Amino acid sequence: MSNIKVLPLLEPESGPESVAPCCPPLTERPFTAEEAERTARMFKALGDPVRLRLFSLVASHEGGEACVCDISDVGVSQPTVSHHLKKLKEAGLLTSERRGTWVYYRVEPSVLASMGRLLASP
C-alpha cells in the first residue's frame, strides 16, 4: 500500500519534459464527467482549512518535507491530524515515509504544477 494510484495526474515516470497532465485548463473547454471527478478530488482535499494548513506546512517546510511531530498547532487533536494527512495522501497530494521513529510527509512534486496548469490563464 505504498503506491498511490488514486489520482494519476501524470503518467508515472514519463520523463521530466513529457508531462501529461490529467486535464486541460478549466477555461479551455467544458470538463467531462470523468475529468471533473478526478480533478474535484484534489480541490476537495484542499477544501478543508486544516488540510490546507497541513499541506501548506509541508510544502513550505525545509527540504520539502515535514515530520508529523513538527505539526501540533493546527488546533485539532493528533488523531485528527493523522486522519487529514491520510486524506491528502489518498488524493495524491502528499507522500509519506517512515524513518525510524518519525514519519515524514512531502508534497508530490508534479501535483502543484498540474494544478497550476488547470488555472493557467491564456
Added chain:
Amino acid sequence: MSNIKVLPLLEPESGPESVAPCCPPLTERPFTAEEAERTARMFKALGDPVRLRLFSLVASHEGGEACVCDISDVGVSQPTVSHHLKKLKEAGLLTSERRGTWVYYRVEPSVLASMGRLLASP
C-alpha cells in the same frame, strides 16, 4: 444582495496592477488559520464534480459567460444546478446577471489568477 463579499481575494477596485491577493503561494510559508479559512472556501467550492463541470462550462463558454439554459447535461436536476451555481457565487467564483428571461453566469475574472498564484512554482 448583488455584491459578493464573502471572499475578498482582491481589494475591490484597487486598480489593474496593484493586485493584492489574499494569500501567498502555498509553498512560501505555512498558512495561518485565517488564510486557510478563506482559501479553503474556494477549493471547497471546486471540490464537487458537478460544480467543477459547471465552472468549467461557464469559464470556457463563448464570451466568458453562459446562460443556465445552456447547461442541462451535467447529470443532475435543474434545481440542483441552480443550487450549485449559488454555491459558486457564494464562494466568489461566479457572478450572475439576469437579462430578460435568462440568467447569465460569468467567472469572476480575478479569481483564476489569484488561485493560480497560490499554486505557482518558484
Added chain:
DNA sequence: CTTGATGTTCGACATACGTCTATGTTGACA
C-alpha cells in the same frame, strides 16, 4: 390578466465529513 417558460427557493432525506476518545501498531532503547 392569463399563460407558459425560466430559474430559484423550500423541505425532506440519505450520505459524507470532521472531530473526539480509546485502542493498536511500530520502532528505539534499556
Added chain:
DNA sequence: TGTCAACATAGACGTATGTCGAACATCAAG
C-alpha cells in the same frame, strides 16, 4: 523482554452536504 514515544486505526457522534420533487417568483407574449 519490557517500556516509552510516535503515529495510525476504530468506533461514535453531531453537523454539513448533495440530491430530489414540489411550490414559488419573474419575465415575455398574447
